[in-house]
Amino acid sequence: MAWYQPNRLEEAVKQAADARTVVVCGGTDLFVNWARRQGTYGEADWMSVERIPELQTISLDDTTGDLVIGAAVTAHQIASHGLCAAVPALQQAARVVGGWQIQNRASIGGNLVNASPAADMAVPLVAYDAVVALQSLGGRRRMPVRTFLRGPRQTALEPGELLTEVRIPARVLGRPQQFLRLDQRGGTDISLVSAAAVAQVDEGRVSFAQVAVGAANPVPFSLPEVDASLQGLAVADGAALRDVDGVVASVARRYAEAAQPISDVRASAAYRTAMVDVLVRRAIAGTLTFRAIAQEVEE
Amino acid sequence: MGNEVTVRSDVASKLRGETRYVADIHLPGELYGGVVRSPHAHARIVKVDVEKARAIPGVQAVLTADDVPGGAYGPTQFKDWNILAKDRVLFVGDEVVAVAATSEAALRAALAAVEVTYELLPAVLQPEEALAPGAPVVHDEQPDNRPMHVQLERGDVDAAFAKAHIIRGGRYTTNRIYQGHLEPIGVLANWSEEEGLTIWAPSHIPYRARETYAAAFGLPEDKVRIVVPPIGGSFGAKYVLKAHVIAAALAMAAKQPVRMVFDRYEDMLTAHPRVPLTIDIRIAADAEGRFLGKDVVVWGDAGARVYWSPNVMATACTRPDSLYHFGAVRAEGHLCYTNHSPTTCMRGFGNAEMLFAVESVIDEIADGLGIDPVEIRLRNIVRRGEVTIHGYQLDSCELEACLRQAAELSGWARRQALPPNRGLGVALGNHVSGYRGIDSRFEGSTAVARLRDDGRVEIETGEIDLGQGMSATYAAIAARVLEISVDSVIVKSGDTARYPFGIGTLASRSTVMGGNAVKLAAEQLRQQLTVFAQGEYGADVELIGGVVQSGGAAHSLAEVAARYRSRYAGDTLEVRASYRPETDFPGKDFYGNPSPAYPFAAHVAEVEVDPETGRVRVVGYWAVHDAGVVLNRTAAIGQVVGGVAQGIGWATMEDLVVAEGQVKNLSLLDYRMPGASDIPPVSVSFVEVPDPHGPFGAKSVGEVAIDPAPAAVANAIANAIGARGRHLPLSPERVWRLLHAEEEQR
Amino acid sequence: MSSMSEQNRSISLRVNGVSSAYEGAPTRPLVDVLRDVLGLTGTKVGCRTGECGACTVLLDGQPVVSCLLPVAAAADRDVETVEGLRAKSHFAQLAAAMEAAGGSQCGYCTPGIMVTLSAALSADAPPQTAADVAGVLKNNLCRCTGYQSILAAALEVVRQSTDATAPQAGGETEWATK
Numbered sequence A: 001m002a003w004y005q006p007n008r009l010e011e012a013v014k015q016a017a018d019a020r021t022v023v024v025c026g027g028t029d030l031f032v033n034w035a036r037r038q039g040t041y042g043e044a045d046w047m048s049v050e051r052i053p054e055l056q057t058i059s060l061d062d063t064t065g066d067l068v069i070g071a072a073v074t075a076h077q078i079a080s081h082g083l084c085a086a087v088p089a090l091q092q093a094a095r096v097v098g099g100w101q102i103q104n105r106a107s108i109g110g111n112l113v114n115a116s117p118a119a120d121m122a123v124p125l126v127a128y129d130a131v132v133a134l135q136s137l138g139g140r141r142r143m144p145v146r147t148f149l150r151g152p153r154q155t156a157l158e159p160g161e162l163l164t165e166v167r168i169p170a171r172v173l174g175r176p177q178q179f180l181r182l183d184q185r186g187g188t189d190i191s192l193v194s195a196a197a198v199a200q201v202d203e204g205r206v207s208f209a210q211v212a213v214g215a216a217n218p219v220p221f222s223l224p225e226v227d228a229s230l231q232g233l234a235v236a237d238g239a240a241l242r243d244v245d246g247v248v249a250s251v252a253r254r255y256a257e258a259a260q261p262i263s264d265v266r267a268s269a270a271y272r273t274a275m276v277d278v279l280v281r282r283a284i285a286g287t288l289t290f291r292a293i294a295q296e297v298e299e
Numbered sequence B: 001m002g003n004e005v006t007v008r009s010d011v012a013s014k015l016r017g018e019t020r021y022v023a024d025i026h027l028p029g030e031l032y033g034g035v036v037r038s039p040h041a042h043a044r045i046v047k048v049d050v051e052k053a054r055a056i057p058g059v060q061a062v063l064t065a066d067d068v069p070g071g072a073y074g075p076t077q078f079k080d081w082n083i084l085a086k087d088r089v090l091f092v093g094d095e096v097v098a099v100a101a102t103s104e105a106a107l108r109a110a111l112a113a114v115e116v117t118y119e120l121l122p123a124v125l126q127p128e129e130a131l132a133p134g135a136p137v138v139h140d141e142q143p144d145n146r147p148m149h150v151q152l153e154r155g156d157v158d159a160a161f162a163k164a165h166i167i168r169g170g171r172y173t174t175n176r177i178y179q180g181h182l183e184p185i186g187v188l189a190n191w192s193e194e195e196g197l198t199i200w201a202p203s204h205i206p207y208r209a210r211e212t213y214a215a216a217f218g219l220p221e222d223k224v225r226i227v228v229p230p231i232g233g234s235f236g237a238k239y240v241l242k243a244h245v246i247a248a249a250l251a252m253a254a255k256q257p258v259r260m261v262f263d264r265y266e267d268m269l270t271a272h273p274r275v276p277l278t279i280d281i282r283i284a285a286d287a288e289g290r291f292l293g294k295d296v297v298v299w300g301d302a303g304a305r306v307y308w309s310p311n312v313m314a315t316a317c318t319r320p321d322s323l324y325h326f327g328a329v330r331a332e333g334h335l336c337y338t339n340h341s342p343t344t345c346m347r348g349f350g351n352a353e354m355l356f357a358v359e360s361v362i363d364e365i366a367d368g369l370g371i372d373p374v375e376i377r378l379r380n381i382v383r384r385g386e387v388t389i390h391g392y393q394l395d396s397c398e399l400e401a402c403l404r405q406a407a408e409l410s411g412w413a414r415r416q417a418l419p420p421n422r423g424l425g426v427a428l429g430n431h432v433s434g435y436r437g438i439d440s441r442f443e444g445s446t447a448v449a450r451l452r453d454d455g456r457v458e459i460e461t462g463e464i465d466l467g468q469g470m471s472a473t474y475a476a477i478a479a480r481v482l483e484i485s486v487d488s489v490i491v492k493s494g495d496t497a498r499y500p501f502g503i504g505t506l507a508s509r510s511t512v513m514g515g516n517a518v519k520l521a522a523e524q525l526r527q528q529l530t531v532f533a534q535g536e537y538g539a540d541v542e543l544i545g546g547v548v549q550s551g552g553a554a555h556s557l558a559e560v561a562a563r564y565r566s567r568y569a570g571d572t573l574e575v576r577a578s579y580r581p582e583t584d585f586p587g588k589d590f591y592g593n594p595s596p597a598y599p600f601a602a603h604v605a606e607v608e609v610d611p612e613t614g615r616v617r618v619v620g621y622w623a624v625h626d627a628g629v630v631l632n633r634t635a636a637i638g639q640v641v642g643g644v645a646q647g648i649g650w651a652t653m654e655d656l657v658v659a660e661g662q663v664k665n666l667s668l669l670d671y672r673m674p675g676a677s678d679i680p681p682v683s684v685s686f687v688e689v690p691d692p693h694g695p696f697g698a699k700s701v702g703e704v705a706i707d708p709a710p711a712a713v714a715n716a717i718a719n720a721i722g723a724r725g726r727h728l729p730l731s732p733e734r735v736w737r738l739l740h741a742e743e744e745q746r
Numbered sequence C: 001m002s003s004m005s006e007q008n009r010s011i012s013l014r015v016n017g018v019s020s021a022y023e024g025a026p027t028r029p030l031v032d033v034l035r036d037v038l039g040l041t042g043t044k045v046g047c048r049t050g051e052c053g054a055c056t057v058l059l060d061g062q063p064v065v066s067c068l069l070p071v072a073a074a075a076d077r078d079v080e081t082v083e084g085l086r087a088k089s090h091f092a093q094l095a096a097a098m099e100a101a102g103g104s105q106c107g108y109c110t111p112g113i114m115v116t117l118s119a120a121l122s123a124d125a126p127p128q129t130a131a132d133v134a135g136v137l138k139n140n141l142c143r144c145t146g147y148q149s150i151l152a153a154a155l156e157v158v159r160q161s162t163d164a165t166a167p168q169a170g171g172e173t174e175w176a177t178k
């Protein structure tokens, strides 16, 4: 059993090619109940990616304007970094991951690769239609988070590949947005259902809206064709929300219909389904009445 | 070892991380102990093969039922414990094989190498099913699966119901609450031929533990010594445990010390949670809201062995009858064996469970009659000077004052005009300060008081501090009697070989029982010290401010101590005193005065419910207590807030979920205890009137703190949503279902 | 510094300012190394799943749960446990406030809470309200106190520091309020 701690991406990619290598970042998923679970890893070699500079940065892409977040960036950094003020829904999600101690370790890359149906940071990323970059000795490829996540604990990551960055498209930066989650206590908890929405209102009409729902399907999901029904919706400045209630409610209902949650020790499927309806409605409503952030960022 | 603390040193070491709990203690040559447990709720053991495990290097002992004494024993009068399972396993987690090894790795390998062949048997998992004819029998000695059957009637209940103006009731169920002690179960055991067994066990009833373990191994009691390290929380979980017995068996077999420290998973798998109760209840009242009768049938799930479930059942069947005048009362209690891990008590001991039902039904009667919930309670509560229907003698009782004050502090009048989805709920509670029924042989407490060489005073007690401030209270009592500073009192406890016998810290005993013993011992020490000082310095001696004054000269206690030694061959001045309360053992009829003093409380909770999600937030809480004279204010407030927090968790989020005999939520993630944000500001106040029997007028506070809490929260939720939750916990989903009941039926 | 650590190469630790070399499985949780190898038993184990916070230590000044931290991840970084923190003067201020408020009962959660609060109170933006403190403590469970006394103790320290840095007030304090 060896422990590798590369501080250059190229070395890490080389090491990742070895089939015995298990990648670890913050370890907050991998090392839960370690004494009971270590047996399943046998004689693996370990590679920590948390000190690789390329994976630690948060930056704006000069050409595209995309926000690029390195895979090893922690929830705490996302919650407190100036550039991330442009993605408040992701910050809201980062702030509910565990508590302070977990947020100091939990990485955005780990949250995605771990692929829990209830992963919180994944939900706004799906709403944003963010893209991940995957790198191996064979090269680098990109794909949307929406397709990267395949099922519980399943992703499109191939053996030997590292997730290096998450790219949030410029078009959602600074747009009104919101992440909401339903949990059951104020201590660390897991989402029963979560939802994220990002939208833009131009001249009193919705010009852009994307929604995602977490913990209700094997992976966080979006329904672009349903989101499209929000396009052009008139939400005049200061207008009472009841004017848009009908449309928003029907979007929420369609998300609930598409949800196929499980029944488990935390909640029943029926309840989760009903909560998808509630959270989607609230997330959209909250987003459409929440414009201050957009102005701040654009100014 | 055990605990030796002054008030300040105890807290300071906890804050500095210097306190050594059992997992922090190591003995040279210690082995790691572990247990192979049943994965089945009920099965016949066909074959146990330990050969491979024995062959693993580092394995020092592998024990099966054939290697240990087989006699039945147990901590109560129900003797249904074994050391290891012989023919059948009775629940998931039941102990089959024990292993001790030189390393954790060897232990794990050995546990995995043990092969047990089982033949599955039908399991009985519900108390009501356990009583049905033809149900699987858990213990052959108890073919009806019912180790305890309470049947009790006082007054003519049927007649009372016949003349009632209103009757309300229904079926209520309480949940499986895990004590949630932050320190997992752990133990260290050692054996030597000369001294016998020494067990470092965080148990707050170590003398009962000693008696039980001595019986298990057929040893005389003086060959078993229990040393109690500081306890990292118990709330009822750390009384007398199989883990202690098994570690001891391993140490005897290996002739080496054995440590066994559970991780949270094993702690929860083997947990002995609160006895879940199913309660069918009816209460009858007249048109003015005066209660005429109460009728309950209770089923309790004892699990596969008896721990303290009989006391829980007895308390549930009787205790609220000494809080309200119900007129005529009838209770039938069925305590049933099932194939679940044995259940036991937790803070509140069955009373909080029954009060959840009682207080809910009282609110329904109030609703039905259009009487305010506070008002209907005022019309029915017990008062000072009364003897209750079961014979409790209330020599102090400020319940009415507590209720009025709670209503005032909480702004109860707002209840008429609360915003939507907000609710206020009230509930009352009572408890004991020591319960005569805990031990049929004796009740009371013994303390030793000793003047040390350095002039400080040492108190020894058989009761145990759980962090509830017991030692601080004892120090305060001794300091007050002797007129010395609290910091010059040292309280020692927690070693059956060194300190006086004590029944232990349960049934809210410590303040009144141990406190009175400490007071007596301190008084006698003061008296003897004075007599001695008179002989030394003259008849005019006075003990003032920790100094003996005589004829204008001052003599320090250290000087007095030195003189005493020189006069008595080096001996120290010490006294030993026992407090014996005048209480009655509650016999089969449950009649009598079982405790010297009864504490009371009135709680009001305010909640806000999200009607779309069912998520409840407790946003305000007011607790007013009659704990007699409060001797240690910070500790008493801490007890109340801690109890309220546990009650909030209990009512809104906690539940050890079992299905097919398996616990399904074996982690602190899925067994949700409240975090800091779940607890609102809790306003705590006391109505302080001295109790004639408590030390300096004090009564207990630890358990009554939780008694009203689940009911207060449940009543607040019902007030907020206009529907009543009868099954705890009122989780978001349950509340949501209550709110959407009509939609569901459609 | 070499970027790759070889198999079974010893791991250099710096705990409470003291350097040591650890030899053994790199994946062993730091909490076990602290307790069983270094004898620093002030750090407690309550769950091993990251929920309870009893094992909280500071890693380069930031609180983390040491049950989920493989010892190798702490290599060449600063680890501070309650044993190290208690030697600092600001710890005594918090301890005094906790004692006065009754912030510790059984004490098992206490070292973890002291470590978390120490970090929060010396951060650039210390908590100002009870809700802030509750947020800081989301990862710390206490079964005994109901938290109220702990929140009060933390706020008392904040208050003392604010008073101390106010123009007229005298006395130095270690807690930064800004």
Ligand SMILES: Cc1cc2nc3c(=O)[nH]c(=O)nc-3n(C[C@H](O)[C@H](O)[C@H](O)COP(=O)(O)OP(=O)(O)OC[C@H]3O[C@@H](n4cnc5c(N)ncnc54)[C@H](O)[C@@H]3O)c2cc1C
Residues within 6 Å of the ligand: A022, A023, A024, A025, A026, A027, A028, A029, A030, A031, A032, A049, A071, A072, A096, A097, A098, A099, A102, A105, A106, A107, A108, A109, A110, A111, A112, A113, A114, A118, A119, A120, A121, A157, A161, A162, A163, A164, A188, A189, A190, A191, C049, C050, C051, C068
């Ligand atoms: C108490 C507690 C509370 C929690 N609460 C929440 C919560 O509220 N919401 C939530 O979403 N999650 C929660 N989590 C889960 C966890 O903290 C997050 O999923 C976290 O983001 C995982 O990141 P990590 O860096 O710790 O992952 P690790 O444990 O290091 O890794 C997780 C997985 O990702 C792989 N991996 C990591 N980085 C890479 C990479 N760059 N390339 C390829 N593979 C990689 C690892 O091999 C592993 O399979 C909680 C965990 C705990 C212990």
Ligand code: FES
Residues within 6 Å of the ligand: C044, C045, C046, C047, C048, C049, C050, C051, C052, C053, C054, C055, C056, C065, C066, C067, C068
């Ligand atoms: S032991 Fe690490 S968080 Fe509980």
Ligand code: FES
Residues within 6 Å of the ligand: B182, B232, B233, B467, C103, C104, C105, C106, C107, C108, C109, C110, C141, C142, C143, C144, C145
């Ligand atoms: S003081 Fe006991 S858990 Fe916090």
